[in-house]
Amino acid sequence: MAETRRRGEALEAAIVDAVWAELAESGYAGLTVGAVAERARTSKAVLYRRWPGRAALVIAALSQHAPSAEDVPDTGTLRGDLLALLRTIAAGVSARSIDALWGLLAETARDPDLAALVHEKLTELQYNGPVVTVMERAVRRGEVDPARLTSRLLRLAPDLVRNELLVYGEITDTAIVEIVDEVVLPLAGM
Known part of the structure; x- marks a missing residue:
């Protein structure tokens, strides 16, 4: 069965969770947009449409928490x-x-x-x-x-x-x- 495409809050929650997981595994210095996209099962293009880079992703994750x-x-x-x-x-x-x-x-x-x-x-x-x-x-x-x-x-x-x-x-x-x-x-x- 194919996975349903996530949008809105569901996608954002998956991305924030991926940022936290990457921070735990790699730390800030090792966090990349590509690794977050892969972990969230989305594309880098999707991330870059919402956030200009890894720092903005981390700010979003910190804000969510x-x-x-x-x-x-x-x-x-x-x-x-x-x-x-x-x-x-x-x-x-x-x-x-x-x-x-x-x-x-x-x-x-x-x-x-x-x-x-x-x-x-x-x-x-x-x-x-x-x-x-x-x-x-x-x-x-x-x-x-x-x-x-x-x-x-x-x-x-x-x-x-x-x-x-x-x-x-x-x-x-x-x-x-x-x-x-x-x-x-x-x-x-x-």
Whole structure:
């Protein structure tokens, strides 16, 4: 029986799974568009129609595995919501995601188009991501003055988590609590 041609979400899911498998097997440096296409049982042309290269594929895979606003439970407090969000991020971290971050970071230094793409994705997360959901809840509950929600504050917690991962190779619960209690909450006026 012939395999049905996949399209849309099914094809994208197969491609993202293939990217993760290739990252686990070959690391960022060894990942190729051809290997992803072969593993996803599609063509390189299909991949290049959606993504300009391996870095964009990895960004798509990282984005798919990042928590969304819907993944963040409403604990009733800004502190509780931030801790839950950062713990969700920490639970999803693996050696391959750290390797992918390092690979992307190195490649952005050489490729201004990729640097622009990474900046665009981070900006998109900053204004539409789970931190915004958490902060909007806090504003509705009266915990935070909306005037304090600068773009820097909205990206601070994810930036600090990313820094911990890149510098130390892990994000501990102690670091999560410190980020929330010693940095984000004071800057949010709490």
